[in-house]
Amino acid sequence: MKSIISECYEEYSFINQEKNSFGLGWSSLNNSLLFDSNIYGSFLYTDSNQIDSYPYTAVRNTYMGGGYVFKMKGDSSSISNQTQILEQLEWIDKQTVAVFVEFTLFNPNINLFHSCLIVFEILNTGNFLNSAQFKPIDLNNLSNSGLLAFNILINIIYLIFVCLFMIREIRELMRKKLKYFYDLYNYIDLIIIGFSWAAFAFYLYMLYATKEIYSQIRDKSTLFTDKFINLQYLTTCSDFFNSFLGFCAAFATLRFIKLLRFNKRIIVFLAAFKKSFSELVSFGLVFLILWMSFIQAMYLILNDETYAFSSIQNSMITGFEIILGKFNSQIFYNAESKLAPCLFVAYNICVIFVMVNIFISILIEGFNLAREDTQLDEEDPELLNYLKSILKSIFCFLRYDEAVTNKKPVYFEFWASLPNTFDNYTQRFKNLVKY
Secondary structure (H helix, E strand, O other), X not given: OOOOOEEEEEEOEOOOOOOOOOOHHHOOOOHHHOOOHHHHHOOOEEOHHHHOOOOEEOOOOEEOOOEEEEEEOOOHHHHHHHHHHHXXXXXXXXXXXXEEEEEEEEEOOOOEEEEEEEXXXXXXXXXXXXXXXXXXXXXXXXXOHHHHHHHHHHHHHHHHHHHHHHHXXXXXXXXXXXXXXXOHHHHHHHHHHHHHHHHHHHHHHHHHHHHHHHHXXXXXXXXXXXXXXXXXXXXXXXXXXXXXXXXXHHHHHHHHHHHHHHOHHHHHHHHHHHHOHHHHHHHHHHHHHHHHHHHHHHHHHHOOOOHHHOOHHHHHHXXXXXXXXXXXXXXXXXXXXXXXXXXXXXXXXXXXXXXHHHHHHHHHHHHHHHHOOHHHHOOOOOHHHHHHHHHXXXXXXXXXOHHHHOOOOOOOOOOOOHHHHHHHHHHHHHHHHHO
């Protein structure tokens, strides 16, 4: 089908991006040399909007969506001849920072599209850093009428609950005013509402983009042209959509943990964190400084030997894996530098055996203090009554009257009210005698 074409373009870095157009061989622009529009166009700057591309973060740097594009079209012999001409014209020269190969695949057996991107970053030494990105996307789930109707129904139900929670939060804000922002769970509710609306907005845009892509695929006027249908922006929207749903699920789980406050052990555990909060903050600062020092040292020593320490981000992930014990230590012992094994041993002693034990000691001390607190022995409200009050406040069936629930019982002495009771009975007896 038409969307299965390949694309290769040259880009410069995010800061020093070249946007000028050149002639053949990166010479001055000369339209008289237009003997092949595809080859000549590969030396002309193409904006990211023209090829529907977005910035991409590779191993070494972040690159913008625009660049110098060469479209691979035709049979294998014509593509081979064109690439030989580009090689003679030095299309990839010393000024080239990265080469991107981009193409779209379609599997008709499972109706699945793939947006494929392969990046070759050229170092100053002449070596290459390779990275690839293959993102599948199922457009049929967004275009099938039956599945689309079901998805829209589920989304409408979800949005109804989000609107009800918004009304509830607005009522709480109007009632509590500034005290509303003193509760941590209120911030979690606001975050869930915000991410829910953001995910819904991206879902609507994905429906619109899917419709546009199918219209381009089915358009007979573009069937025999060299137009490349890029799915990068649709996969980017899909990544944002999934990320927002993930944030909603994560914060909803944190919100659900509030129900565990009816458990005595959870109450003591949360109180232990509160009592040792200042000590944990001080410990976290010291741990962060020590841990980042080891991470930077590992990155400087092993960044050119293994992918696990090829970047600061990968080094941080590997550092956590070492703490969890899910790491192959042979990387340190097989390294060329003799400092690598010593660094690995020092990391285990300082971070795992010392800092982690200090963290556990702080929590144990806070737990002992919380267990001795007599205020935690007070009974919490029953779970059933709590759920009833929440449902009443959400669906507005009945207004939750705090004045009644917070009303304290008043004790009356029985002998003090006895004279008034005797006078009432006497008056009732006189009324009966009259009749």
